[in-house]
Amino acid sequence: MYEEKWRETIIDPNAIELPDFIQVKEVLGYPYAANDVFNIRCIVDGIGKDCVLKY
Numbered sequence: 001m002y003e004e005k006w007r008e009t010i011i012d013p014n015a016i017e018l019p020d021f022i023q024v025k026e027v028l029g030y031p032y033a034a035n036d037v038f039n040i041r042c043i044v045d046g047i048g049k050d051c052v053l054k055y
Contacts, residue, residue: 002029002039013038013053021045024053 013024013036022044029039036055041048 003031005030006032010036011055013040013055016053016055 013027016024018024022042024040024042025048026041027038028041028050031037031039031052033054038053038055040051040053042051042053043049044051
């Protein structure tokens with residue numbers, strides 16, 4: 001369902017400084033893009049969500 005890693009990423013999504021109300025829990029996939037893009041499972045304001053994080 002989620003994309004495999006297709007190249008080495010520049011950054012670990014857990015190392016990105018995000019607002020306190022967002023917590024990365026798991027990387028689900030790596031969409032093809034020119035930048036580092038991650039499908040992630042995260043907690044936003046206490047609610048679990050699947051999101052796309054583009055860095």
